[in-house]
Amino acid sequence: MSHPKTCQECLDLLTDYVDGELPSDLQGRLEEHFGDCQPCEDFVATYRATSSVCRKVLARTMPESVAARLRSFLRSEIEKDKASGG
Numbered sequence: 001m002s003h004p005k006t007c008q009e010c011l012d013l014l015t016d017y018v019d020g021e022l023p024s025d026l027q028g029r030l031e032e033h034f035g036d037c038q039p040c041e042d043f044v045a046t047y048r049a050t051s052s053v054c055r056k057v058l059a060r061t062m063p064e065s066v067a068a069r070l071r072s073f074l075r076s077e078i079e080k081d082k083a084s085g086g
């Protein structure tokens, strides 16, 4: 896999990142991006604040189609935020 550069690529890796399942070099790349990208940083903070139990329940009860829509919604919100904020 190439280095993640965009918010989309970073969000695709977010669950593995938060779960500590990424290789350390990739993890470092994500941290660089999050350090530079306020919307992503906010999203990571929110995601981390969600308890693992809650995430497990969500993962179990949320159909993939809903999860995919949630991801695309979050991405569009991040893109909007970037477009307005610079």
Ligand SMILES: [Zn+2]
Pocket: 006, 007, 010, 033, 037, 039, 040
């Ligand atoms: Zn970002």
